Amino acid sequence: MRLILDQAWSARTYYQTEKRELRMIDFDDMMGLCVKLMDERKDLARIIRSGIAYLMVDEFQDTNPLQYDLVCHLVPDLRDPQSPRASELFIVGDDKQSIYGFRGADVRLFRKAVQDIGNEAVTIPTSYRMAPPLADHVNTICAPIFETALDQTIPYSPLKAGRTTYADDAGTLSVLITPPSDIAEDDRKLRELEIAHVVARISGSLSTTRPGDIAVLSRSVAGVSIASRLLHAACIPFQAHGGRExxxxxxxxxxxxxxxxxxxxxxxxxxxxxxxxxxxxxxxxxxxxxxxxxxxxxxxxxxxxxxxxxxxxxxxxxxxxxxxxxxxxxxxxxxxxxxxxxxxxxxxxxxxxxxxxxxxxxxxxxxxxxxxxxxxxxxxxxxxxxxxxxISVPDEDDREAEGRFEAEANAVQVMTIHAAKGLEFPVVYITDISTSGRTGTIMMSEQLGATIALADKVIAADGSIVSRPRGLTHAANTMLLKENDRDENRRLLYVALTRAEDHVYLSLQKPIVKSGEVGATKGIAELLRTMVFETECPFPILTSTDEIEGGVFERIEPQMLDRTVVIAPPAAPEMISASGLAALPDDVTAMMSSRFSSTDAMLLGTAVHDALAAMLDATMRNGRTDDEIAEAYAPSSSTLRSVYTEHIRNVVSSTLWSRLHTMPLLVERDFVGLDGETLVTGRIDVAGFITDDHLHVWDWKTNDISTADHAQLLTDVYRPQLDMYVWLVKQRYPHIATVTASLVFTALPITE
Known part of the structure; x- marks a missing residue:
């Protein structure tokens, strides 16, 4: 690893030297040098700011840390602890559409900016693009997918349809299934077969649908190339959008x-x-x-x-x-x-x-x-x-757009999901979503830093080939990045579905079933596995095995895969979260009817957790009082705001709150550990050192409860989660003799 880092540093030094000698800068320099200049020349920074009365940043969910640093220099109130509001800054965006992580965009900056601005966020859930039935279908798919995320920092706000005029048959969502085939013995050929079925479906629909009303969205650039070639072979007019590079x-x-x-x-x-x-x-x-x-x-x-x-x-x-x-x-x-x-x-x-x-x-x-x-x-x-x-390739991130040409106006549009962002089409085919996430020898995450994959086998001193023990840190890093890919895949699916005005065709490869076991699914398709293949699919399924007029597809009734003959015990999951161990049983849920929807409950929980964290963490407090922080994080809904205020009051007025300010604390810390082949993750709300060898964990619970009996029921439910937190802390700090944990139900007055 040291050798790789040395090589990387040498390459960076050489690149910086070349730029200086050629008197050139790259895209990142344009921002970095601007930030540096404003840091070093305060007088110049004031002159620049004097010409800006209001600053609006659109598509803010795609902002990276350097860009946000530049925004903070233009609006210094964002970092001024004496100024609770930055009223001259306006940001516009949708955190569910943050899909440019590969460019350094960090969706967490969206929430941070909302908190730093301090003013009430305005949510606009109404879509005037979609036919109302299609908006309902998108909610049916996306709501459960976003709720199952390990890191539920992006609550799903259901779409509301504002469109009032649409055809009687508009608003459909169909699933196109491509079954395994003997002629597709590898992933590449199966991908071509899947996209061929999409093209056949398009061909069969041209008697009633204009080519110019159709878009084919692919997860990968390779899928765009395949679709272009097949559309060309089918004599269907198309325009491929290669994007950049x-x-x-x-x-x-x-x-x-x-x-x-x-x-x-x-x-x-x-x-x-x-x-x-x-x-x-x-x-x-x-x-x-x-x-x-x-x-x-x-x-x-x-x-x-x-x-x-x-x-x-x-x-x-x-x-x-x-x-x-x-x-x-x-x-x-x-x-x-x-x-x-x-x-x-x-x-x-x-x-x-x-x-x-x-x-x-x-x-x-x-x-x-x-x-x-x-x-x-x-x-x-x-x-x-x-x-x-x-005219040479500038760097690995070639952002130059391709040349424009006048394509036939009435042509199928073919592009990646990333390229489709911001666009809309009457009919959308979503395909090639079974591609897997990132792989590689070197992996890097915030939790574990950079790790490298070692060879499985090595040559021993005696010349024999022996197996090397598994590199657990790299395996853990791979799992963490796989979960990050799942999060981005959720947002990619949402972006793809919301490009459609009237109809969506969602193309999937049917997994192979061997000995009763359903084969693996990858990429975005993995998120749809349960809904489409393991339960009764709520949408019509189109298959390629039967014929209809003008095409090779037939509408059939949804089918479930038979999973009753699985003989092998289920394998241990690759990754679990401590919070995922605390699913509420139906009988407990029935006894505690909540006043809020699942989305509102998530918004309330996020607001309470963020406010308490900011009050306890000096780096987040920025000189603000508890009341100022509570106001900054308060939900915009008046109903939620009153309940939120009650939760915060219950905590800050307790003797526990006073005790927390007397001890060293760990606030909102991520912990990871490997239990055999399973990666365990957990975010601990707050942990305090009672003594040097005794650490206590407190976990805030914002459940909508009103009695101590309800709290006792939930205590039994959350016990596995607390046990896992204790285990994770022991993995991180093995020298600590005693680790204990408590639940804090913020809806009730707190007594220790």
């Missing part, structure tokens, strides 16, 4: 490599890439012949010329040598923009696009590239090297 596109890379090789005939990487590209199409064997044609064993224009002399019968090598020599001479005599078009013409590049579903997009990208080259070469003092650097 313009400089990484193959046609852009081909032009860039031609420029690099013609400028430097010894550029081995550019030589290998261009010879393998569609422009010349040499095989691996032919490239090896070029490589071995000289004593240097290095690809270059010199090696290519030698190979052409040694293999005159090989027309591909001879053609590549002739054209590249001509192009090297031509580049010195022609304007670069004209040279690029000349290179594409003499290599018959356009002919390689015949039948390619990306043809229009590739041509648009080349046109955009030529515009970039023309603008760069016109800069004073610009050189060929400057042009090549300008």
């Amino acid at each position: 313009f400089f990484s596109r193959p046609e852009v890379a081909d032009v860039r490599n031609v420029l690099r090789l013609c400028a430097d005939g010894g550029d081995a990487v550019a030589c290998a890439a261009i010879l393998r590209s569609p422009m010349f199409g040499l095989t691996d064997t032919e490239i090896f012949e070029v490589l071995s044609s000289t004593d240097e064993n290095r690809l270059s224009l010199t090696a290519l010329a030698a190979a052409a002399q040694q293999h005159p019968e090989n027309t591909s090598i001879v053609r590549a040598d002739l054209l590249l020599r001509q192009l090297s001479d031509a580049m010195m005599q022609m304007p670069l923009a004209l040279f690029i078009r000349h290179a594409l013409d003499v290599t018959d590049w356009h002919a390689t696009l015949v039948g390619d579903p990306r043809r229009e997009q590739a041509i648009a990208n080349v046109d955009k590239l030529i515009d970039i080259v023309r603008a760069e070469i016109q800069r004073p003092g610009s050189t060929l090297r400057d042009v090549i650097d300008r």
Whole structure:
């Protein structure tokens, strides 16, 4: 691990040095340097702020910590403990649509900003996009999925339909099932089969639905490519939205490599890439012949010329040598923009696009590239090297948009779920959602930091191969990140479903059943497994095994998989949370009818927990009084606010509250531990050191109860959760002799 970190630091240092020497900055520098400047130049910061009366940040759920730091510099009241409200800042967003974690976005910043602003949040649950029945269907799917999250920091607010005009048949949600097939023996082929069924369904619907009213949303870019190819084969007009990564596109890379090789005939990487590209199409064997044609064993224009002399019968090598020599001479005599078009013409590049579903997009990208080259070469003092650097891939996060082109107006729109955010379509097909989450040798989480996967087997001193003990820390990190992926998958599913106005088709791969056991599901599909395959599905199921007019699908009655013949005992879960051990039995739930819906109960619990944490944690208090903190975290609903106030009063007026302020505390701390193969997680509300070797855990419970009898019933229910908290603390602090725990029911007056 140390070696990897050293290499990473060296790479970072080299990258920073290169930027300084080239007098360039990247996208992160634009924000980071701005924050640094405002830190160092207080006078300049005041001048900048003086020109801003009000600041509104849209799509705030996608904010990363650096961006929020910049916002705090523009609105300093956010960090001023003497200013409980930041009235000049407005944020707009939906935490259920935070899907850019891979860019560093942190959905927790949304809640922090709401707390820092201090004003009452305005919730707008009404959707004017969806037909009312479809909004109900989305609630049916998403409400239980969000409620089962280990970290329930994002309460699900049910959608309310505000749309009043819609067709009689609008508002449907159907599940399209692709069963396993003998011809799809691996995940890639099963994915193609699934998307082929989606395309067949679209084909069968075109007699009543315009192509331009349809969108196909895929979890991955690979799914977009597959859908594009299949729609093209079915002669269905479509437009694929590749999104970003313009400089990484193959046609852009081909032009860039031609420029690099013609400028430097010894550029081995550019030589290998261009010879393998569609422009010349040499095989691996032919490239090896070029490589071995000289004593240097290095690809270059010199090696290519030698190979052409040694293999005159090989027309591909001879053609590549002739054209590249001509192009090297031509580049010195022609304007670069004209040279690029000349290179594409003499290599018959356009002919390689015949039948390619990306043809229009590739041509648009080349046109955009030529515009970039023309603008760069016109800069004073610009050189060929400057042009090549300008069109090189900037870093791993290539944000440049692809070139625009005029597609047929009446065309199916194909894009990733991420690219669809903010858009809407009458008919939405959601497919390719069975892809798994992140994997890799190195994993990094907030709880455990960076860990690395070690080889399962190693060579011992005597030369024998022995098994290595499992790396428990890396296994735990993998499980934590898998849960983070599940959280983001919940939000991705919500975004995908809410793109539709009238109809949704949700495409799933049917898991294989062997010996009575249902096979694994992955990705977003895992969230739908219980609803679709293990219980009676509440939505119509479309299968690909029967025919209907114009397509290959039939509406059938929902079916449940037979799980009565499972003979193997269930495996231990990969991951459990301490709070998940405390499910309320039906008889207890029936005895304690709550005044609130599950969503309101979650909002109340979150507000009470956050307020008490801010009062106990000095870093969160920011100089505020308990009353100021209580007001800052109070729910907007008047009914919830009065109950919230009662809960807070019960706690802060107790002798327990006074005791907590006399001891060292751990507030809102995450704990993890491995119990065999199962990762156990838990967030402890507050723990205090009674003595150096005695730690006591207090767990706030905001259940809507009114009697001590109810509290006693719940104590028995929550006992496994408390036991797990004690176990987790002992795993983290094995030197502590005594760990005890208590429940605190905040709805009742507290007595110790």
